[in-house]
Amino acid sequence: MQFALPVPTHRFWIPIAAILAHALVLWVFVVTRAPSVTMPRIASMSVSVAMAPAPQAEPAPVTPPKPLPQTNTRPTSQPQPRPVRETVVSAPASSVASNDAPAVPVAAPASPPAGGEASAEPAPVSAPRFDADYLQNPRPDYPSLSRRLGEQGRVVLRVRVEPSGAASQVELQRSSGFSRLDEAALQAVRRWKFVPARRGSEAIAEWVLVPIPFILH
Numbered sequence: 001m002q003f004a005l006p007v008p009t010h011r012f013w014i015p016i017a018a019i020l021a022h023a024l025v026l027w028v029f030v031v032t033r034a035p036s037v038t039m040p041r042i043a044s045m046s047v048s049v050a051m052a053p054a055p056q057a058e059p060a061p062v063t064p065p066k067p068l069p070q071t072n073t074r075p076t077s078q079p080q081p082r083p084v085r086e087t088v089v090s091a092p093a094s095s096v097a098s099n100d101a102p103a104v105p106v107a108a109p110a111s112p113p114a115g116g117e118a119s120a121e122p123a124p125v126s127a128p129r130f131d132a133d134y135l136q137n138p139r140p141d142y143p144s145l146s147r148r149l150g151e152q153g154r155v156v157l158r159v160r161v162e163p164s165g166a167a168s169q170v171e172l173q174r175s176s177g178f179s180r181l182d183e184a185a186l187q188a189v190r191r192w193k194f195v196p197a198r199r200g201s202e203a204i205a206e207w208v209l210v211p212i213p214f215i216l217h
Helices: 010-033 144-149 179-189
Strands: 086-090 101-106 153-161 167-174 197-199 202-204 206-214
Touching: 144 179, 153 179, 167 179, 179 206
Parallel strands: 086 206
Antiparallel strands: 086 101, 153 167, 153 206, 197 202
């Protein structure tokens, strides 16, 4: 026995088409009305912090020193000291030897007259003397220890002779190399008498060099 399937008619398709049409309209409505959600864009921003430079202290103004007032000072003329005449003479040697020699004056150059004015030439100056017989100056003692040790030498003394003939200052000009001989010469000459220097007929104070040799034979 065979069954035949019913053939769909026109009335059968009408409700199906209506349902499909409503479904399509509903889908279109839903799609068009749904809000579109847009994700916000996050912008990247970099911030750089710059430190402000510290204010520089202004240097203090340099005040130049005030120049000192210049004073016009005139050089004062210093009085020229009177040149000292030194006379080199030879004293008699010690008791061991004797060397007598005349006085040999060493005259210093005369200073020119002040103001350039011409003046008369000064009278010549004679040197002090100590070798006159009437002076009776004792000879220096030769130290006994210097004799035993064989000490010899020549002492030169610088003596200021006053107008009276006395020795006011006795200085050691040159040593013999032995203190005992130097001291013996100083002690002896301090007691000596001199013939003073003279300028014309006037006795004047003057320096003289007195050499005293100590010689062993």
